[in-house]
Amino acid sequence: MVAFTAVRLETAKRLTALQELQLLRAAYARNPVARHLRRRLAHLAYQCDCQHETLAVLSAADDIDFAEAITKVRALLALEDPDATRDACAAADFALSLANNDRDRSAALADRGKAERRLDRPEARDTFARALEFDPHNKDACKRLAALHLSGNDPEAALSMTDTLSSLGVGHSRLIAAQVVSLARLGKIDAAREANGLEHLQLRMHLAPPPGWDSREAFNAALAAELLAHPGLHLERYGSASYRTWRIDAVISDAAPLARQLLAQIAAVAEPHIAAISTINHAMIRTRPPALTLHSWCVITDEDGFETWHVHQLGWLSGVYYVAVPDAVAAAEDERGHVAFGLPEELVGEGAAREFGIQLVRPEPGLLVLFPSHTYHRTFPHHADGRRICIAFDFWPAR
Numbered sequence: 001m002v003a004f005t006a007v008r009l010e011t012a013k014r015l016t017a018l019q020e021l022q023l024l025r026a027a028y029a030r031n032p033v034a035r036h037l038r039r040r041l042a043h044l045a046y047q048c049d050c051q052h053e054t055l056a057v058l059s060a061a062d063d064i065d066f067a068e069a070i071t072k073v074r075a076l077l078a079l080e081d082p083d084a085t086r087d088a089c090a091a092a093d094f095a096l097s098l099a100n101n102d103r104d105r106s107a108a109l110a111d112r113g114k115a116e117r118r119l120d121r122p123e124a125r126d127t128f129a130r131a132l133e134f135d136p137h138n139k140d141a142c143k144r145l146a147a148l149h150l151s152g153n154d155p156e157a158a159l160s161m162t163d164t165l166s167s168l169g170v171g172h173s174r175l176i177a178a179q180v181v182s183l184a185r186l187g188k189i190d191a192a193r194e195a196n197g198l199e200h201l202q203l204r205m206h207l208a209p210p211p212g213w214d215s216r217e218a219f220n221a222a223l224a225a226e227l228l229a230h231p232g233l234h235l236e237r238y239g240s241a242s243y244r245t246w247r248i249d250a251v252i253s254d255a256a257p258l259a260r261q262l263l264a265q266i267a268a269v270a271e272p273h274i275a276a277i278s279t280i281n282h283a284m285i286r287t288r289p290p291a292l293t294l295h296s297w298c299v300i301t302d303e304d305g306f307e308t309w310h311v312h313q314l315g316w317l318s319g320v321y322y323v324a325v326p327d328a329v330a331a332a333e334d335e336r337g338h339v340a341f342g343l344p345e346e347l348v349g350e351g352a353a354r355e356f357g358i359q360l361v362r363p364e365p366g367l368l369v370l371f372p373s374h375t376y377h378r379t380f381p382h383h384a385d386g387r388r389i390c391i392a393f394d395f396w397p398a399r
Contacts, residue, residue: 007267007274007292007395012260013253016232017047028057035063042071049238051075066104069095073111077118078238088115106135113144124148136165139174139313146178150347155185171287173374177311179283180374184348189355196375197282198341198359203273203370207321210261216366223258224324224389227298230255241310241378248298251391259296259391266321266368267294270395273370274317284372289316289397296393305388307379309344315373315394322363323391328384329363337382338362341375363388 015023021044028037038057045053054075058068073095076088092112099105113127125148131141142165149158159182162175176195183192193199206216213219227233232248232255240247251259274292278285295314299307312318320339329337342358361369371377373394382388 007270007294008398009260009263009267009294010252010296013250016253016255017044017249018234019231020044021048021050035065039065039068039071042068042075046071046075046078049078051078051238066095066098066100066108069098070104070107070111073108073115077111077114082119085115085118088112089119102134103138106131106138106141109134110138110141110144113141117144117148132161132165136168136170137172139172142170142172142178143174143313146174146182150181150185155182158182159186166283169287171283172313173284173311173315173372174313176283176372176374177376180376181343181347184343184352184356187352189352192343192356195283197280197284197372198375200280201277201282201284201317201372203269203368204361205269205368206364206366207262207265207269207368210265219258219262220323220365223262226256226258227251227300227323227389227391230298233298233300241308242299243306243308244302245305245307246300251296251298259298262321262391263294263296263393266319266393269368270294270317270319270370284316284374291398292316292395293398294393295396296391298389298391300390301379301382301388303383303385304381306381307377309347309376309378311376312373312394314396316397317370317395318373318375319368319370319393321369321391321393322365322367322388324387324389325363325365326382326384326386326388328386329382329388332362332382335360335380337380337384337388339369339377339379341371341377343376344378363390 024037024041024044028041031037038061042054042057054071058064058072073088073091076084076091089112092108096105096108099108109127109131113124113131116124116127128141128145131138145161146158158178162179165175180192180196183195209216209219230248232250233246235246236242237247252263338360340358340360343353343356345353
């Protein structure tokens with residue numbers, strides 16, 4: 001394991017994705033032969049859930065490159081329509097023909113396998129395996145091949161696959177999550193808990209007020225107002241675990257100086273925590289990157305909003321800071337408004353999920369929670385007046 005250097009904040013954005021998309025539409029209309037404008041326009045339209053626009057822009061061109069071809073595949077998959085999914089298979093084959101390195105070949109095959117799986121085609125398993133041969137670090141292929149083994153009631157195959165990848169130095173969150181689930185499915189609950197490692201790798205604490213603020217309450221109130229007025233606030237998005245929630249996809253921006261102040265404080269807290277857990281014998285620690293970038297977003301839920309079971313695929317360490325929590329959550333005698341760490345019953349079965357156990361955390365304003373990105377977690381609706389506002393974040397391997 002290489003020495004750890006530091007955590008840095010991601011670069012602040014001057015524009016939201018939608019604002020940039022609007023500018024690019026105007027620029028591309030004036031210069032439709034500019035390939036760099038076309039590529040960025042297609043990517044941003046996809047990012048903003050404007051899938052038909054992405055497809056229209058790319059389908060009108062006869063000289064797209066690999067990056068554009070893979071964006072087209074993913075836009076077709078995002079439509080979640082059988083005809084579009086069949087088109088995605090052909091689009092993935094075209095992307096594969098444009099790939100000039102193993103990582104791109106793996107990405108095209110992983111997306112083709114996703115389409116094949118949706119269409120219940122048996123070749124999906126071999127497609128994912130081929131993707132991992134080209135790039136053992138492909139998270140999507142690992143996730144979906146493990147899911148195929150598990151859905152086929154073959155947790156031994158899923159565990160064997162993850163062990164093989166581990167022997168090659170792979171240790172991303174999707175792989176560790178698949179190991180935990182496979183062990184639980186096999187009834188090896190103690191081994192699953194050890195592979196999860198939450199008890200030893202998490203941190204919970206209440207943050208002090210940032211410099212220049214007399215109280216955490218005053219800071220949180222100002223931060224909540226800043227987030228609610230953020231120009232990037234939008235309802236849900238494709239591909240997230242959110243249900244009926246408001247989101248800001250990129251918190252660090254010129255529109256959110258208080259959020260940047262908070263995240264700098266979180267980075268300062270995270271560094272000694274990372275140093276403290278670095279002596280633990282765990283797969284997450286053995287594959288720790290030498291430097292990390294703090295990426296953040298905001299989740300705002302009304303009374304019926306929640307997050308389904310998920311892990312953070314791109315992160316190494318993840319976390320949440322609670323800005324505002326409805327008063328009723330503090331008085332709740334059940335799980336309302338809480339975040340839960342455990343295992344999804346639909347993946348491991350009710351008995352294994354119950355034996356593995358669930359850890360409930362009651363949100364409180366000012367509470368910071370750090371946890372491994374591979375740990376399954378979900379939230380519950382708070383069913384109360386007011387909004388729960390939190391800033392969530394991942395520590396990504398720095399590029």
